Amino acid sequence: MLNPVAAPPRLVSVSTIWLQPKTLPEALAMLAADPALTPFAGGTDLYPAQAARFAWGEALPEAILDLGALPEFWxxxxxxxxxxxxxxxxxxxxxxxxxxxxxxxxxxxxxxxxxxxxxxxxxxxxxxxxxxxxxxxxxxxxxxxxxxxxxxxxxxxxxxxxxxxxxxxxxxxxxxxxxxxxxxxHRAGDLRSGFEKLGARHYLVISIVMVAAMVRMEAGRIAEAAIAVGACSAVAQRLPALEAALRGSRPGEVAVTPGQLDHLAPIDDARATGAYRREAALVLVRRLLARLALPEALVA
Missing domain, CATH: 3.30.465.10 (Uridine Diphospho-n-acetylenolpyruvylglucosamine Reductase; domain 3)
Incomplete structure (x- = not known):
């Protein structure tokens, strides 16, 4: 006989205060008086996190600081x-x-x-x-x-x-x-930028790897490049070695090598292994740079 799954502990009572300041100074005064306030904007991250905490009997925030009425935020x-x-x-x-x-x-x-x-x-x-x-x-x-x-x-x-x-x-x-x-x-000049994301499906998915890039062109050469990789480290990382190699080159002249991504630190988790993430990041960087070389092929 299978052992039944233990039910999460039940909260006896829930009492969360909802504060909605009308101005930024009012909001900052509330936060200064009680730094434990939980700021609330769209709620798309807060709600799932709090629902999980509630389900397992953990304490909910005592007070929410709703920022929706602050004109400075919009x-x-x-x-x-x-x-x-x-x-x-x-x-x-x-x-x-x-x-x-x-x-x-x-x-x-x-x-x-x-x-x-x-x-x-x-x-x-x-x-x-x-x-x-x-x-x-x-x-x-x-x-x-x-x-x-x-x-x-x-x-x-x-x-x-x-x-x-x-x-x-x-x-x-x-x-x-x-x-x-x-x-x-602000930036001036021939600017091209793009984004590549790898996930299990197109929408409603946490990224396995993502790559963003911006290049500035002058006389057919890359005058400036900025490339960042996400979901392959605790914080998304720029690729300074690759950016330096690209400056002054024509699109397609510089080969993207695994060594230029060495400082990334991808982990194994339920979505992918670290080795898969590292290989996927290399593929996405190459793919995005090839696409930026042909601006007419960009899809916003």
Whole structure:
């Protein structure tokens, strides 16, 4: 006779306070008074995590800080030096926004985050603060040299995305800070960018490997290259050796070698082995660079 599966322990009571500040200073004051507050934006990461905790009898957050009413969290705008993407911008908004060519990489990733419902609710700020190694938004933003804006009652600071993300579910955000925006510098010239994702299916899937790239062309040569690989390390990684090799070359002149991906650290898990991920990353990098060499073949 099979042993029955033990039922999870049952919570006696649940009491979660829902706070909805109307301004950013009000939200920051609430967070300063209680840094244990759980920020809430789209909820597409928070809800599944809390449902699992509840099912096994673990404590739910005592209070939720709902950021949906803060005007500073919404909108996509440009000034003289950069684009400012509000942390509450959804994947659907990024997918449909009239952004310049270098954002093709982020637009393509936005089309592959979950399904339509996730794209309508999930936010770019939540994706970054959740800090999953398989976060689809991270490699495109690394390729775009993005930074994050963090606000608290102590002031506002800006960090390069590569310094904000510390590891699996770990960021540089202090307990009294909120991520308010993603900042992307302006670029000029012949810019081409793209995104490749490998998963068990096309939608509603956690990435096995993903690759994002942006290149700037001058007189038929690659003047600048930025390539990032996700789901192959605790944090998505740029490929500096390959980027350096590509500068000054014509598309297709530089062979992508396994050694240029040596610093990646893919793991074995339920979706793939580390060896498979490493080989797949090499294939996707080669495929994406070949596609960027023919801009007319790009599919947004």
């Amino acid at each position: 909108g996509i705008a440009a000034d003289a030096t950069q684009w400012r993407i509000g942390a509450g911008a959804t994947w659907a908004q990024l997918r449909d926004a009239a952004l310049p060519a270098e954002f093709d990489v982020l637009r393509a990733a936005s089309c592959q985050v979950g399904g339509a419902q996730i794209q309508n609710r999930g936010t770019i700020g939540g994706n970054l603060c959740n800090a999953s190694p398989a976060a689809d938004g991270v490699p495109p933003l690394l390729a775009l040299d993005a930074a994050v804006e963090l606000a608290s009652l102590r002031g506002t600071r800006t960090l390069p995305l590569g310094k904000f993300l510390l590891g699996n579910r770990q960021t540089e955000r202090a307990p009294d800070e909120l991520l308010t925006a993603v900042l992307v510098p």
